[in-house]
Amino acid sequence: MSADLQFMEEWIPEKMDPGTVFMLETQAKLGQAQNPYVAVMSCPRCGTLGLITRKQIAGLIPVICGSSQCSAQFFINDSEIVPRKPS
Numbered sequence: 001m002s003a004d005l006q007f008m009e010e011w012i013p014e015k016m017d018p019g020t021v022f023m024l025e026t027q028a029k030l031g032q033a034q035n036p037y038v039a040v041m042s043c044p045r046c047g048t049l050g051l052i053t054r055k056q057i058a059g060l061i062p063v064i065c066g067s068s069q070c071s072a073q074f075f076i077n078d079s080e081i082v083p084r085k086p087s
């Protein structure tokens, strides 16, 4: 599942291929103040869209796919998707 992130400049949901990130502009207003949602990302495995937080895009905590059909867990390391090692 390791792959490069694709950053999208414009919000075009139908073009959110797996592994695409769209940075939100109103980031400070969503979610918790300490760890707000800053982007929308499509799961690199199944393409399900989900919100990701500042700490997730900084690679501090893993991203877990929100789809019940998919259990993908991965870290964002700079512009790379790194599968989470089984613990």
Ligand SMILES: [Zn+2]
Pocket (backbone or CB within 6 Å): 043, 044, 045, 046, 047, 048, 065, 066, 067, 070, 071, 072
């Ligand atoms: Zn998924």
